[in-house]
Amino acid sequence: xxxxxxxxxxxxxxAAACMAGNPxxxxxxxxxxxxxxxxxxxxxxxxxxxxxxxxxxxxxxSCQLNADGFQRYDRILCTTTLDNxxxxxxxxxxxxxxxxxxxxxxxxKVGETLFALEKKINPDKQKxxxxxxHWGTYSPFGTEDKNPxxxxxxxx
Numbered sequence: 689x690x691x692x693x694x695x696x697x698x699x700x701x702x703a704a705a706c707m708a709g710n711p712x713x714x715x716x717x718x719x720x721x722x723x724x725x726x727x728x729x730x731x732x733x734x735x736x737x738x739x740x741x742x743x744x745x746x747x748x749x750s751c752q753l754n755a756d757g758f759q760r761y762d763r764i765l766c767t768t769t770l771d772n773x774x775x776x777x778x779x780x781x782x783x784x785x786x787x788x789x790x791x792x793x794x795x796x797k798v799g800e801t802l803f804a805l806e807k808k809i810n811p812d813k814q815k816x817x818x819x820x821x822h823w824g825t826y827s828p829f830g831t832e833d834k835n836p837x838x839x840x841x842x843x844x
Contacts, residue, residue, distance in 0.1 A: 713744045715768065715775045718844035719805070719819060723828040725758065734758040736828040740777070740805075740840065742768060751777060753802070755828070764826075766802060773807040779825075795825075802826035805840055816841060 718741050725734035736757035743750050749770075755762040763783030769776045779796035781787050788794045796802065801824035808818045819840035 713742070713749050713770070715742050715749065715770065716744045717742060717842050719840040720843050721821065721828075721838060721840045723757075723838045725829050728758075732758075734829070736760050738828065738840075742775075750780075752783070753777065753826075757828075760828070764796075764802070767799075774804050775807075775819075776804040777802045777826075800825055808839075 718739065721736075721738040721740070723736045723738075725736070727733060734757075736755055738753065738755045741752045741754075749768040751766045751768055753762065753764040753766055765780045765783060765785075767778045767780050769778065779798060779800045779802055781798070782789060787796075787798055803824045803826050804822045805819040806822060808820055810817055819842065821838075821840060
């Protein structure tokens, strides 16, 4: 009986030590962004749907950025850094592990800032926080919007 208690106690200590060395990243989860860029000359909608998934891996957070829409099909693996209420997303590779796009162009450099998300608490406490994008070298339509009206929402 004492051996069983010792075993259970050891497992408890091990689990506690693991959690202490790996604090939960408050940004872990899935974020969605939908942007509308108007219409083409022919009247087709110009839109982009972006999903950002952030996973906690030790003391580093890894992420995956997927964008689908008008002239967009991006699959990017990324890393993140935290600074108070801002999360910065950095380029790691494309989804296939390559650092060049499918046509062989190195659009982004490893470690380069793609964009940052700034957490804004909604004044209406019943509504979720908004995550305002500050575009770096990546943006939905290839140009930086200095006053974004669209924002990311945490969905998971």
